[in-house]
Each structure stands twice: as C-alpha cells, then as structure tokens.
Amino acid sequence: MNFFDENPITSADKCFIQLRNDIVKGSIEAGSKLSEPELSNKLGVSRAVIRESLNRLEACHLVESKANVGARVVALTAQGLIELYQVRESLEGMAARLAAVNMSDEEIEALHKLLSSHFETVKSDETYYQEAGDVDFHYRIIIGCKNNHLITILIDGIYHLIRMYRVQLGMSGPRVTTAFDEHKNILQAISNRDPDLAEMLMRRHIVYTRKSLKNKLIV
C-alpha cells in the first residue's frame, strides 16, 4: 500500500494551471483569442490536452468559447466587475455566516494570530497586505464555512477571476487600513459566534471594496 497518496498531476492539470496563471497575471491579455494549435505548440502538448484545459478555464469563467469558433480570454469590464462582486457579496456573506457556526476554536485562534501579524506588516508595507493578506483572510473564512459546495464555487469558481481583476486593475491604496479594521470586526463577530453580524459585516466589507474599485475603474 502506498503511504504517500500523492495525487497524480496530469498534463492537462499542468496546462490548466499554467494558462490560468498567465491569464490572471495578464501575460495572456484579456479579451485575446486562444488558438488551440498555437497553445499546443507553445506548451508542447497535444490539442486534446489544450482543449481540456480550455474547458476547465471556461468552467471558472476565465475564458468564453463558442462552438466552431474558439475560445477567448474574458474581457475585463466595469459591468463584469460589478456583477462579480455582487456574487461575491452573496456567497462570502454566507461563508462568514456559516464560519461563525462551523469554524473550530483553533481555526479562529489561528485567524486572530494571522490578523495580528498583518497588523505589523500593514504599518511598514502597504502592498503586502492587499495582495496576500486580504486574500488569505478571505480564504480562511471560506475554508472555515465547511460547506464544500460553497468552497468549490468560491475557490475553484470565481476566486481566480477576482484575482484577475485585482492584479490587472492594480488594486491598492487608501483602503488598506480601513479594510484591516473591517477584517478585525468580522473576526470578532465570528469569535462571538454571531452569524447574522458576521454575514452583515462581510457583505458590507465587500460592498465597500467594490465601490472603491469602481472609483478607480475609469478605464
């Protein structure tokens, strides 16, 4: 029997992750066409592998494809950003609600420590917080909700699209410290096992973020 049950990573997995990173990062630019033969050459795999990767990318809303025409990277639009954040508000609000009930005391304790360490970093370096810290905080609450459907939809489904908007529109700025306080309050509600308040605060937090993004989107 194998002790190390390491899950095997297929070519399609690697291609999918590679392409996903390139798209989020912008190396493959938003709205551009994804030619199967071209990618096949570039990545050194067969078209079958590329096609499977593209299907998965479509499932997480990073590409759109039409039959007999092909796949394109999604376009980043103001409307799309708003719609995405409305979905996020809804789902992460529910995640916070469930986390207030389902997170273990250990997880909550660990999250307190994470926020403390963020506080130290915030004072010295603003950028770190926005790029990794915020993501990490939300990530832990999503995991803490213990609802596998919700986790899948958020992490596999829309998380990377959110990252794509953040990376390519360059999120950072004056919201850093206020966002930090909002995180603190959300965690407090979860610590108090108050689902209603946790959901409300998370939704407000996301609405605020959306509004601040909207301002910057004079693209």
Add this chain to the structure above:
Amino acid sequence: MNFFDENPITSADKCFIQLRNDIVKGSIEAGSKLSEPELSNKLGVSRAVIRESLNRLEACHLVESKANVGARVVALTAQGLIELYQVRESLEGMAARLAAVNMSDEEIEALHKLLSSHFETVKSDETYYQEAGDVDFHYRIIIGCKNNHLITILIDGIYHLIRMYRVQLGMSGPRVTTAFDEHKNILQAISNRDPDLAEMLMRRHIVYTRKSLKNKLIV
C-alpha cells in the same frame, strides 16, 4: 448572410444534455461509475466527445472525477442537500434583491400573470405546481436579476443538481399552498421595488423548503 443564426449543436452538446437528463432523472443512478468506453458505445460517439461531456457535467457538480480513475455520478446525501440549499439561499436571495431593482415592469406584470395561472392549477392539481410552477417562478426571478454571472452560476451551475434532488427524492406534499403564498409575497416585494424585503423573503422561502425536505430525507 444567414438569417437564422441558430447556434450549432455539436455532438458533445447533445451528449452532455442527454447524460445530464439521464442523471437528473435517475436513469443513470446516483453514485454509479461512468465508464468512458461504455458510454462511447452506448451513445455511438468517440471517447473524446464523452470526455468533454463528462468535464462539463463535472463543472455543474453532477459528476465527480479523479485522475486516472474516472468519473462517478454524485451521491445524494443529506449533508449535500443542506449544503446545496445554503448556496441556493445565498444566491437566489441576491437574485431576488437584484430583481427588485432590475426587472422591467413588463417582466413583473408577466410574473403576476404566471402566478395567477398557477393559482388556478394549484386548486385542481398539486403536482404540476411543484414540478414546473415552482421551478418556473424561481427561473424567472433569476433571469430578472440581469446579473450574468449569477444567472450562469445558478442556471448552468446548480439548477440541475437541485432538480436531481427534487426528482429523485420525490418532492411534493403539504408545502404546495404555503409555498404559493410565499411566492406571492416575494413578487409583491419585487413589485414594490423593495430589494431588502425581496431578498429576505426569498431566503426564508428557501430555508422553509430545505427544512421540509430535510424532514422527508430519512433515507
């Protein structure tokens, strides 16, 4: 130039729809293995087409697959049902909220008429309402929210899984008339352009439904 821009349906599309129906209906039973060669023979298409269909079914959470092992139809569990309905509560609540703002007066008027016709049917035949009427009501509100992300996640993503639970666990019974009243109240809130109330009523409606399902699930 073609006048009728009918979108071409590929073999993979047809297979996907066929398999989806069979899974929802239970012809392919929950939890069973989906063998690629077997399906390939049965449906008379190549494995490539089957594989693409299976990938799409995985994207709507109707099958789960492991690398080098294969795909299985999802199992229907009490826990899964609860998780699914929590997601539904969150997303359809948001849909109702947005519908209160974004639905056109014409759409609202049409929905009033739909409910009236349901009322007639409810009095004579209970089953119709639960199977088609309820679905149709929710469907129209989802479309009415005008948020394409939300629409995609609900319709393409989890709608059919909900149907699968409903069909295979046999939903019907004493909730018919109370559910009808709840629909009426939700629509009233939307008519009044009251997003907060619309969301709250929709969420309650779904929570009630979940609880009544949970009672029947002594499976």
Add this chain to the structure above:
DNA sequence: AACTCACATATTGTCGACAATATACTCTAT
C-alpha cells in the same frame, strides 16, 4: 486461511490525422 507479490486485463491519458465549419482572400460585376 490470509497475506503479498507479480502478472494480466481494463480504463484513463495523450497523441496525430481526418472531417466539418468558420474566416480570409480574390475575383467579378455594378
């Protein structure tokens, strides 16, 4: 009898080729 290891079988992963469809181009007619 139960366990382990090796082998045989079946299934999934990947590939290259052909068919069907869409796109780009050229040539003609107005």
Add this chain to the structure above:
DNA sequence: ATAGAGTATATTGTCGACAATATGTGAGTT
C-alpha cells in the same frame, strides 16, 4: 471603388490508436 460570391486557408470538432496508470486475478509463502 465597393459589394458580393466563390474559393482557399486555417481553425475547430471528431475519431481511432497507442501509452500510462489502475484494477482484478492467481500463484506462492507463512
């Protein structure tokens, strides 16, 4: 010169075959 039709090219959709991995079977050992 422009619009349209027809052809040429390229891309996507589908297929069958081979390679890699997992599953099932049976012999051999304790």
